Amino acid sequence: MSGQPTYHALNVDATKCIGCTHCMKSCPSEAIRVIDGLAVIDYDRCVDCGQCHRACPSKAFYVEQDDLTKIRAFKYRVILFPSVMIGQFHEKYSENQIYEGLKKVGFTHIFEVEQPMQVLIDSINGIIENKDTPKPVISIYCPAIVRLIQGRYPSLTENLILRKTPHNLAAHFAIEQLMLEGALREEIGLFYATPCIAKIASVKSPVGERESIVDGIINMNHLYNEVMKVIQEKNETDNSEQRENLSREGILWCLPRGESSHFGSRSMAIDGIHNVVRFLERLENDQVHGIDFLELRACDQSCAGGILLTGNRFMTVERLERRASRYPSAKDIPDAVIRVDQEALKQKLILEPINPKPHFTFGKDRIKAMEKMDRAQRIVCFLPGIDCGACGAPNCHALAEDMVNNKAKMSDCIFLQQKWVDEGQIKAKKAFLNVQKKWGTDRFKADCNKRGRRNEGF
């Protein structure tokens, strides 16, 4: 919703950050600057994709989450998670063992989010079949992509599919199911185990929803560790009846082509945020024709590459593909098994319109914006153009933009400084102090935590 502050789960731990610029260079929306030797995130630009978290060599980015003890406040403690959670575990653990492990951690009910999948598939197909829908429709499954489009491709927000994601589907489904068993709504606590940072932000401050349906968020790597502490080596219990609503389509949903293979006569699936950016440029230029459905995901190998997962993404994909082959197709799951009112469930999946939030402008006043832009372009001519990042901005262009927005100075460029020292315009001491201002006084202290440190190969 516009007007509401956007929640961001990513933070920088100042005691760990070594101001190395890896995060700044990897950010697809140029949202990071290094100031006083520390990475600083501009949350207006951040899309929560987590590339910085991945790129950081000193693990300085941390992700807020809710305390697991919070679940104790509820009688019915539901854990919701996408199927990639199961894909992390070694084959020697059966689904029964993993489910029992989750119960030992403290949950009373377990719902993988991709159920009942046919309800969501039908709902999305309804949108695509409508002739008035602008094509290609773009899935909102990956929240980092939604924020990227709102901020950088505002004209494409009208292509976003206004249907909620599987975690909402399963949340409503879980509530209905438990209430059929006699639970009161306020006795039910819903907790979502997230594979990524973007999902945290989207659950805490949802786009196109009035309020979040979930009571708390648990990071998937944390939950994985908790389960590994208590999981049994022997298979004793059969709890497969808890998975009778799971389908092949549901299990594969979070993987590449998990969505796109079901929709439209021509569809595409693109994973990796930089790939998505290149594609959206073309789409926005009207150079893509005849496509009905787009599945766009920020992480390489989609959610199997989620930042909060444990293990190798390709192994996770392979395990889930094998798992899916054991399950029935979503359309073959009988109504008697689904039990809840599917039409009512469908109604709950409708999202409110998603508004653009352009974040790449030089301000609202066009004349001032043009003046700024003109100045920035002239400044760029004087910068070296090697995008070294030593000024604390990701590239020379970004530095020029920061300068016209009064956030940086010409002397932040270390090449220009060298030139000025050589020309006798400034003293070497002054140039050194300039660098210290950007990078802090401790920059040149011996530090073995840099990349290529001791105990680390080159």
Next chain:
Amino acid sequence: MKLTYNIQGGDFTHAGHPSSEVKKVLKQLGIEGKTIKNIVIALYEAEVNVVAHAWKGVVDVEIDENKITVLVNDEGPGIPDIDLAMQAGYSTASDKVREMGFGAGMGLPNIKKNTDELLIETEIGKGTKVKMVNYFS
């Protein structure tokens, strides 16, 4: 504010570069999405025309408070019959160009549809000058 780009005839690999750059600038100026889309589509079509038909060309963009003026001047064969070229579906593109997914005969009609003002001057054997103007809302 002025921007200039060169286009090489036959270089389909890089067609779309000027329109992408112009789009970036217009976005940063806070121009409305619909207007940007029109300009980008028209410019891209004009670029492809140069790439598909001409030997080389230059794109000159001028942006002021109320409008954007785009001049696409090429050295090329010229357009023998502009009225015919303005008709949807009419194309003189070679089979080779069509195999690459271009040359559907929608270039000039599409430019016309997406610009507020369009002026085409052409000289057979010398080249074509296309002037496009879009006003900001």
